Amino acid sequence: MxxxxxxxxxxxxxxxxxxxxxxxxxxxxxxxxxxxxxxxxxxxxxxxxxxxxxxxxxxxxxxxxxxxxxxxxxxxxxxxxxxxxxxxxxxKAPTRDIETVFDLADEGPGPEAAAIASSQRTQLNACLDELEPERADAVKQAYLAGETYKDLAARHAVPLNTMRTWLRRSLLKLKECLTR
Structure with missing residues (x-):
């Protein structure tokens, strides 16, 4: 030893x-x-x-x-x-909460968030309906579909600066409508 x-x-x-x-x-x-x-x-x-x-x-x-x-x-x-x-x-594996272990977590919004989103969507659609149809379409295409101002101007057969003015004024009207 x-x-x-x-x-x-x-x-x-x-x-x-x-x-x-x-x-x-x-x-x-x-x-x-x-x-x-x-x-x-x-x-x-x-x-x-x-x-x-x-x-x-x-x-x-x-x-x-x-x-x-x-x-x-x-x-x-x-x-x-x-x-x-x-x-x-x-x-040892890192500890996880019960929702992760059983994969119970729902990726979508909860009921409250879904209700609020639905209410906001309804209000936004109502405000878009107050705009002239071609201007409402331009707003949807620019801000929801990601279309460029240049493409929108060509589609609606207006000068580029006119399209910018349409969109700016339409957004101001939407803002006013949504705050009522």
Missing amino acids: TTPAEIEKMIAQTALRDQSAFSALYDATSGKLFGVCLRVLNNRGEAEEVLQEVYIRIWHKADNYAVTGHSPMTWLITVARNLAIDRLRTR
Whole structure:
């Protein structure tokens, strides 16, 4: 059995990039650290992967180990335990609310929003009916169908600036109508 002083020496030599000391450290501690990973993860394959990450971390962070009089195994076990817990956290699926789990969420508007939209649509249609038919058509084509002013002017056989005036005045009339 390896003593704490010997493990401390192996960690110190590992900090100096001594590969034989690192190998000896692995041989002396891997069984215990694997047990810690396996206990946390309860999955042999994941525990083996995390154990590999533990020794990579030890190789890179050995110089952070400080001799404090406590067992060096405490530091090694803490590294293993923390990495295993990190893996456990990433394994768990993110929590979702009940609507997402059962896919009950309706993508459409709710009843209140649908009623308001219907009311607004009715009011807008009534206001559009107050406009001259060709101007109402121009407003619908420009703002609902995305037709250009130039295309509208050609369709209605009016100059471009006249079409702009029609649309601007029609929008002002719609605004006035909708605020009544």
